[in-house]
Amino acid sequence: MGNQYALAVDVGGTKIAIALVDDELQITEKKTIPSHASTGSELWERIANATNMILQKTQGEVVGIGIGSAGPIDLNAGTISPVNIPIWREFPIVEKFQQISKVERITLHGDAMALAHAEHKVGSGVGSRNMFGIVVSTGIGGGLVLDNKLFEGETGNTSFFGHSSIDYSGVQCVCGRLGCVEAYASGPSMVAEAKQLGWRSEENSFIGLAEAARLGDGIAIAAIDSGTRALAVGLVNFASSLDIGHIVIGGGVAQAGEVFWAPLMKHIHAETEFFSFLKKLKVSPAKLTTDAGLIGAALGVL
Ligand SMILES: [Zn+2]
16 A cells, blocks of 8 residues: 555545545545535535545645536536536536645546546556547547657647537537537447337336347347447547547447447448558557556546
């Protein structure tokens, strides 16, 4: 166990995790709080209490606070406006943590960026110079490592890959745009597509859809095929624009196994066919599952 620690915070739409991570990237203390509260200040109160409890237990030095949050975020202002936490809009999370701790170094990243960072340092992306890491679950986000460095962009929102459009006259996405990758390839989008195609099941989760596909249900297979095709088109657009060598995919949907990976790889091969420089594009599953967000957040300061 190391003597230097990061306080890592992972802000998600369902829960918020706060942890102490040592310099060997081991989690030594962790608290989880539901993201639902009646007011923004009530939610912050709970986080502040949990943070104080964790900091009081710390034996070593806390060198910084690393925050990974669902987007959008504003890196320059230190604020977050997570789509799934409507009680927080332009919430000054960095300033709030400054007020309750003596820690000076505080970093803020998008949650998918934090995950990509963790995969690059200790997961599937180790050794890849230019890596794009994405999370496919309820939504789709991404994070970019260029020349072995996490790329932050102007405002910290490189995570917004899910809202790149692959069809300007396509279906409307929750964000308002038409034809976003997420509107076809997220778990709920694939389930919606299956229902549209006539999938008669009580099941509403992607896990259920994947199970049906595994058992040979033609509609489930078709819906996943169409969703993974959309994802492949988006990924190859991205990889070809930036000349990326490695794509790492994590998140609940990507854990479905062959029913997801086989069609995805088929479509990626079909799309990369046109570009000789993408022939060696590596696509692999994420290695870290639980706590990758916290490890990535901690990497912001360790
Ligand atoms: Zn969108």
